[in-house]
Amino acid sequence: MNLKDFAFYLLFMMLVASGAVFAQNTPSAVPFPFPEMKAPVFRxxxxxxxxxxxxxxxxxxxxxxxxxxxxxxxxxxxxxxxxxxxxxxxxxxxxxxxxxxxxxxxxxxxxxxxxxxxxxxxxxxxxxxxxxxxxxxxxxxxxxxxxxxxxxxxxxxxxxxxxxxxxxxxxxxxxxxxxxxxxxxxxxxxxxxxxxxxxxxxxxxxxxxxxxxxxxxxxxxxxxxxxxxxxxxxxxxxxxxxxxxxxxxxxxxxxxxxxxxxxxxVGDDNICLKSGRDEEAWKIGRPCENVVVRRCSTKAGHGGFVIGSEMSAGVKNVLVEDCHFAGTDRGLRFKSRVGRGGVVENVWARNITMTKIKGEAIVFDLTYDSEPIEKNMNYGKGSAPLANAPVFRNFNIKNMECDGAKTAISLRGLPGNYLHHITFDNIKINSKNGVFCSNSQFIDFRNMAIKHQNGEAFQIENSSSIQY
CATH class of the missing domain: 2.160.20.10 (Single-stranded right-handed beta-helix, Pectin lyase-like)
Structure with a gap:
């Protein structure tokens, strides 16, 4: 074990001992129907x-x-x-x-x-x-x-x-x-x-x-x-x-x-849920569903826990809890773009800790445009501005702490009802920038403690039914 790995391991175990991670001795109830998972048995x-x-x-x-x-x-x-x-x-x-x-x-x-x-x-x-x-x-x-x-x-x-x-x-x-x-x-x-x-x-x-x-x-x-x-x-x-x-x-x-x-x-997204890309995924129609992630730790990469951007057949019924993300570009990352279609819904994230996040602690981005191949293809050129826009809805993020991020929370939706009904509860973040919210609806910020250095704590643009 090298010095970097040992330092991270020591920090993570201190968080465990303090109760910052693994906040519950036994797994809490999964908030959607989930089978009793049994490992395969071999002769x-x-x-x-x-x-x-x-x-x-x-x-x-x-x-x-x-x-x-x-x-x-x-x-x-x-x-x-x-x-x-x-x-x-x-x-x-x-x-x-x-x-x-x-x-x-x-x-x-x-x-x-x-x-x-x-x-x-x-x-x-x-x-x-x-x-x-x-x-x-x-x-x-x-x-x-x-x-x-x-x-x-x-x-x-x-x-x-x-x-x-x-x-x-x-x-x-x-x-x-x-x-x-x-x-x-x-x-x-x-x-x-x-x-x-x-x-x-x-x-x-x-x-x-x-x-x-x-x-x-x-x-x-x-x-x-x-x-x-x-x-x-x-x-x-x-x-x-x-x-x-x-x-x-x-x-x-x-x-x-x-x-x-x-x-x-890793060098990219650490844990990422997907369900295929665009027309082919719509035709096949195999969503990613009933997923539970517990007690995982990440050290680098583009995101700690991620959904997208290939999510065209949909993602639903997801629980992420008792995880720790350190040094990732983003903590919780939910991304997609016009042309993907699909619905991501019924997602719970709770009891999450983060340290030294390079970008956003939490980001919803329906304007994702970072794939060089799609850019070179003039992806979506000639289509209607919101043709086959994805929908992200019914997220519940609770009991999250982040010590160090460039931006606390960013929600970048699309004009219309595409990013909506997101609840944040008991969120503590130390960051340079506060919360940015655009083209979003029915966003509920409860019990927020955002310690930011620059600008306003909350910047709201082109959004409605925002509670904070």
């Missing part, structure tokens, strides 16, 4: 990858040995595929139903830096659109009862993929294809020239998923990205990745998701 049989001729040391490629172990485990009715202590070089790992990929303490799955080791192409979701591309490093499709567990490490070695961020014509082409409704079968990439990076971990159309205890390091793009999957438990994982678009955990169009006790330090 006791173990399939050690060494028995399938895997060789430790980080030199021999073990993709085939791991594949054989997974196939054997699945054929036997399930169990655990064991990755022992040591460094094991591999390409793409494709899980099957009833298989727990278990990394023993001291084990490292080190993923190859040769792009060909992630071919042939498979169906993935990338940036909100579906296509055929390089395989995610850990991938499953149409599986049930799957897990990646243990105190070992998944090392993506994503540095060789990161430069593609500045030369990714395939991503522009994918966005254009998605907007035009080109059949998914014709959206085929998987070349260096196209430059479409795969996610690190992606489970597509899967059920009963467990990620527990593992450390995830340096994925090529988004790190943990379940898509259209149900009954997902993510417990006590660590993520360390500071490349471009290195989101931490991004449930996308998923249902019944429990994320607890995770430690995330």
């Amino acid at each position: 006791k049989e173990k399939f050690d990858i060494r028995k399938y001729r895997a060789k430790e040391g980080g030199i021999t490629l073990n993709s085939e040995a791991i594949r054989k172990a997974i196939v054997a485990c699945n054929a036997a009715g399930g169990g655990s595929v064991i990755v022992p202590k040591g460094i094991w070089l591999t390409g793409a790992v494709h899980l099957k139903s009833n298989v727990n990929l278990h990394l023993e303490e001291g084990a490292e799955l080190r993923f190859s830096q040769k792009f060909a080791d992630y071919l042939p192409v498979v169906l993935i979701q990338r940036g909100g659109f579906f296509c055929y591309n390089y395989s995610p490093f850990v991938y499953a499709k149409d599986c049930e009862n799957i897990a990646v567990t243990g105190k070992g490490t998944l090392n993506g070695q994503g540095q060789v993929w990161w430069p593609w961020k500045s030369k990714q014509p395939g991503m522009t082409q994918l966005f254009q294809m998605g907007k035009a409704g080109v059949p998914i079968e014709q959206r085929v990439f998987g070349t260096e020239k196209a430059g479409v990076r795969p996610p690190f971990i992606q489970f597509l159309e899967c059920k009963n998923i467990l990620l527990e205890d593992i450390t995830v390091v340096d994925g090529p793009s988004w790190n943990v990205h379940p898509v259209f999957s149900e009954n997902i438990i993510i417990w006590k994982i660590k993520i360390r990745a500071h490349g471009p678009n290195n989101d931490g955990i991004d449930p996308d169009g998923c249902k019944n998701v429990l994320i607890e006790d995770c430690d995330i330090d």
Whole structure:
């Protein structure tokens, strides 16, 4: 543990001890119907990858040995595929139903830096659109009862993929294809020239998923990205990745998701809920719903807890509580833009602490326009000014403290009834700037303690029914 990590850990544990974090000894009631989440159970049989001729040391490629172990485990009715202590070089790992990929303490799955080791192409979701591309490093499709567990490490070695961020014509082409409704079968990439990076971990159309205890390091793009999957438990994982678009955990169009006790330090959004992009997501219609996030900590990145901007099929029934965000660009971040459509509603955030936030402690932004590809496409040019505008409504943010932010709270809606019915209660923020609210309706500020240095505590523009 380096000095930076130790200092953050010490601060976080002091907050825990003081009661600033984990304000309740037992989880409080979830304010919407939420199932009792149970981790998948696996047979006791173990399939050690060494028995399938895997060789430790980080030199021999073990993709085939791991594949054989997974196939054997699945054929036997399930169990655990064991990755022992040591460094094991591999390409793409494709899980099957009833298989727990278990990394023993001291084990490292080190993923190859040769792009060909992630071919042939498979169906993935990338940036909100579906296509055929390089395989995610850990991938499953149409599986049930799957897990990646243990105190070992998944090392993506994503540095060789990161430069593609500045030369990714395939991503522009994918966005254009998605907007035009080109059949998914014709959206085929998987070349260096196209430059479409795969996610690190992606489970597509899967059920009963467990990620527990593992450390995830340096994925090529988004790190943990379940898509259209149900009954997902993510417990006590660590993520360390500071490349471009290195989101931490991004449930996308998923249902019944429990994320607890995770430690995330990434270069983009830490935990971000999504549900696809634009017309394709409207047609498919898979919202992200029934999500509970508890006792997670973040150290950097663009946002601590985020929704959007790809949220076109909707996001609903979300609880975030007892979390701590330190040094992120923003704390709670809710973002979208004209053209996305969709509704985000019924979101609760409570018992949140933050320190040293670089931008806004809390931000709602329906004018989000920070994606270079969309800018280059003249996104939305020629459309009506508010065509397919998103709606964010029914948010309740309670018991939040932030020690240090550039801006306390910012609400940037759109003309009309698109950002409304937001309640803030018992909010304490030390910041340079106070609260800014534009194009918003029915915003209720209760028990606010905003210690700001510049201007007015509340600046209200083009808004109605604002109580403070």
